[in-house]
Amino acid sequence: MNNRDISTSENSPLVDYALKGLDRLWLPEFGRWSHIYHLDNRSQPNESVPPSDVFYTLNVLLGMARVRRVPRNINLSETFQQNVRHLLTLPVSKYALGVALWAGAELGLALPDDVLRHIDGMLSDRNQWRSFRAQDLGMIVVGVVGQAKVDRKKWSPIATGLFAFLLDRYYSPSGLFFDAAFGPRRRYASFATQTYLLLACYAYGELMNDDRAxxxxxxxSRKLIERQGPNGEWPWFFDAARGQVLDFYEVYSVHQYGMAPAFLELAERHGVFGARSAIIKGFNWVFGQNQLATPMLVPHLHLTIRSQVRKGELHTKKWRVVRALRNSMLRREAVLVDPSELELRLECRSYELGWILWSFGQRSDCPELTHNQMFMERCQKIT
Known part of the structure; x- marks a missing residue:
């Protein structure tokens, strides 16, 4: 998929930037996008981890559903069918099944019968729901809602049951969401926890005209906007029981340009004040209005830099966990550290670019982002 002209006048420069970046992450021998593209100048930058490759590929295909003009060299149906079959042969997480339902619904592509039977078995066994993490439940709910738009009789009752479970076990009085249904660590939730369950609530609410959802x-959404950092950074870790930020780090680019805009678009639609400003402020962090005063873009590769992380924590989560537990016990709100204590995680993952496609593939009302000069300069046609 390399060295081809994939720029179009129908897509924004931001979307074409992401499409060109995805071209670099394509693994032609496997028919999917890679787990990681390393940005440390190694000779073979693409790293494949098959279960992750498959999930990320489905996430990218989900984003492609919102692209006005998909490059001709991408066969959406073939790539979808080839990868969705691996859900039964690889040790994938349950959320991969949810994104398969979601992507299939958005693309208008049917899942293979054996995959559907596997999903039906999981959803009919409520004991399995008890082990769902927030990402599992969130993506499954959105996927089921997507399928219900096609077959309401089958899928709407399932969506209703799952949403009731979400309300009962994942919604905290603080206004944030727990990460699990049971267990002592359920209160410790990430920004991703909030994103996936927010998307689930909005999707279910719109399908069923459920105002409570x-x-x-x-x-x-309002709680998260209130906790957005001074430079637009979205905090990573929360005590969902108290609604408290336990740690800002690491700050992930995908949250800034992809995942937060996904739910904030819906928040804006439903009248949340400040949602649009939060999108712009968060994206400006990517453009360089951050603690390191560094754009989180790699223009010559059309890729993004994954995150800003505390020094010494690139390969361990131990100190992050200790810090979060200490802040939780002391009821202490996390703050930003001095920029000298931060470094970059030099990698890009395909699903991150997929979230750009989803969140901005059909938006024409944010030209300061979608047509920013940083993308305009790099999205001229390849000759």
Whole structure:
């Protein structure tokens, strides 16, 4: 998929930037996008981890559903069918099944019968729901809602049951969401926890005209906007029981340009004040308005830099966990550290670019982002 002209006048420069970046992450021998593209100048930058490759590929295909003009060299149906079959042969997480439902619904592509039977078995066994993490439940709910738009009779009752479970076990009085249904660590939740369950609430609320679901999502959106950092950074770790930020780091670019805009677009639609400003402020962090005063873009590769992380924590989560537990016990709100204590995680993952496609593939109302000069300069046609 390399060295081809994939620029179009129908896509924004931001979307074409992401499409060109994805071209670099394509693994032609496997028919999927890679787990990681390393940005440390190694000779073979693409790293494949098959279960992750498959999930990330489905996430990218989800984003492609919102692209006005998909490059001709990308066969959406073939790539979808080839990868969705691996869900039964690889040790994938349950959320991969959810994104398969979601992507299939958005692309208008049917899942293979054996994959559907496997998903039906999981959803009919409520004991399995008890082990769902927030990402599992969130993506499954959105996927089921997507399928319900096609076959309401089959999928709507499932969506209703799952949403009731979400309300019962994952919604905190603080307005944030727990990360699990049970267990002592359920209160410790990430920004991703909030994103996936927010998307689930908005999706279910819109499908079923359920105002309570929309208001729960709006409340969480407002809580997160209130906790957005001074440079637009989205905190990583929360005590969902108290609604407290336990740690800002690491700050992930995908949250800034992809995942936060995904739910904030819905929050804006449903009247949450400040949602649009939060999108722009968060994206400006990517453009360089951050603690390191460094753009999180790699223009000559059309890629993004994954995150800003505390020094010494690139390969361990131990100190992050200790810090979060200490802040939780002391009821102490996390703050930003001195920039000298931060470094970059030099990698890019395909799903990150997929979130750009999803969140901005059909937006024409944010030219300061989608047509920013940083993308305009790099998205001229390849000759």
């Amino acid at each position: 929309i208001q729960i999502a709006n409340t969480c």
